[in-house]
Amino acid sequence: MNVKDIREQFPILHQQVNGHDLVYLDSAATSQKPRAVIDTLDEYYKSYNSNVHRGVHTLGTKATDGYEGAREKVRKFINAKSMQEIIFTRGTTTALNTVALSYARANLKPGDEVVITPMEHHANIIPWQQAVKATGATLKYIPLQEDGTISLGDVRQTVTANTKIVSAAHVSNVLGTVNPIKEIAKIAHENGAVMVVDGAQSTPHMKIDVQDLDCDFFTFSAHKMCGPTGIGVLYGKKGLLENMEPAEFGGEMIDFVGLYESTWKELPWKFEAGTPIIAGAIGLGAAIDFLEDIGLDEISEHEHRLAVYALERFEELEGAAVYGPKQRAGLVTFNLEDVHPHDVATVLDAEGVAVRAGHHCAQPLMKWLNVSATARASFYLYNTEEDIDKLIEALHKTKEYFTNVF
Incomplete structure (x- = not known):
């Protein structure tokens, strides 16, 4: 992949x-948008803005x-089997909450277990905290190894016959750990549990x-x-989704409404109450086209090289x-x-380098x-080794600044 040509497609x-x-x-927080996506959104609003289905x-129709x-x-x-398994949501957080509300609360009971990891984003912790409180x-929690990875031996010890749900991030948004989801899912299924995956940090960067x-x-x-922004996806196996009640109710998701009883549309629409996120979905489709034109394997390899280079420079x-x-x-x-990470991020910003802190x-x-907080530099398909060099140079300046000040 030609990173120079890719960068030209990102106006910002x-x-x-x-x-x-x-x-x-700071792409782990949110990525930048290529012209192909921006133009697609612009075309929708300029040319065929309308509600759908009705x-x-x-x-x-368009x-x-x-x-x-x-x-x-x-x-x-x-690579889902059916379009019925694809639910549009407001994002990963809403998708995880939908599972916790529609599946977990209907299926959990006293004595059951939900198993997660300490590396989870709050969006994959709080819904489960609330679900177990309600049921x-x-x-x-599956314990972490010293380097922030998960041992499958620990998974086997933590997941039991009482476990009904296992939920884990595919990739940690802090550590960069890539969890062995396929193997964890196998252990979950062997114990009669379902496997939930937070793919927010993996889907943009590797083939799913x-x-x-x-x-x-x-x-x-x-x-x-x-x-x-404002749109995400919940994939669920059809058999599970069919047996789940919606988490939201209103227009679009209904089949028949009477004075006292109502029935729901078939999948996937029964989970998409109200006017859906039309422009967002169309923009997501354009983003998928853009990423597939480049190739997810190429993107993954590029980011791996950047991570290796960054670790070498940090040494x-x-x-x-x-x-x-x-x-x-x-x-x-x-x-x-x-140096507090917020101070690090502030000095880096003065040098034109945008990182996340907190x-x-x-x-x-x-x-x-x-620790109370950290700084984080995250890379994507438009980043280069030169970007990492500028980061390291700015960090040297940060150290010098705080050494001289204090």
Whole structure:
């Protein structure tokens, strides 16, 4: 892949921030958008903005074709068996909450277990906390190894015959750990549990095959994969979704409404109450086209090279603590000795380098790391080794600044 040509397709990257060329290293929070996606959204609003499914006029038909066409693109993108297994949501958070509300609360009872990991994003912790509180079930955690990875032996010890749900991030948004989801799913199924996957940090960066992973539910967001904000996907195996009640009720998702009783549409629409996220879905479809034109394997290989290079460059930075395993996805989470990560991010921003600082919606993991916060540089298909060089150079300046000030 030609990164220079790819960068040309992202208008936002061609600007200066605080007098410096922008170095955007925060794609784990949200990715930038290529012209292909921006133009697709612009065309929808300019040319065929309309509601879907209801109208028979030309604009409504074109919007419906675009919306449902995007669903088919998602199906192919993650290799689901059927379009009925693809539910559009507001994002990963909504998708995980839908599983916790519609599946977990209907199926859990006292004595049952939900198993997750300490590396989860809050969106994959809080819904399960609430589900077990509502049902009398128990929440358990698979322990982490010293480097922030998961041992399958620990999975086997934690998951028992009482476990009904196992939920884990495919990739940690803090450590970059790539979890062995296929193997964890196998252990879950051997114990009669369903496997839920937070794919927010994996789907933009690697080829996903939900049938090969054999997960029961898989979730991700468009905005981390060159698509619009405000839309995501819940994949669920058809048999499970058919037996679940919707989490939201209203227009679009109904078949018949009487004064006292109502019935629901078939999948996938029974989970999509109200006017759906039409422009978002169409934009997600454009993002999928864009990523597939480049190739997910090529993107994954590029980011792996950047991660290896970044770890090598961080070794020369005295007083820097880097968290997570050596084999990782394309991000580096770190702290500088005696400098708060928010101060690090502020000085980097003055140099035109955008990174994330804070607890990254992963406070239990921060506690496990014995820190209150960290800084994080995350890479995507438009980043280069030169971006990492500028990051390291700016970090040297950060160290010098705080050494001289204090």
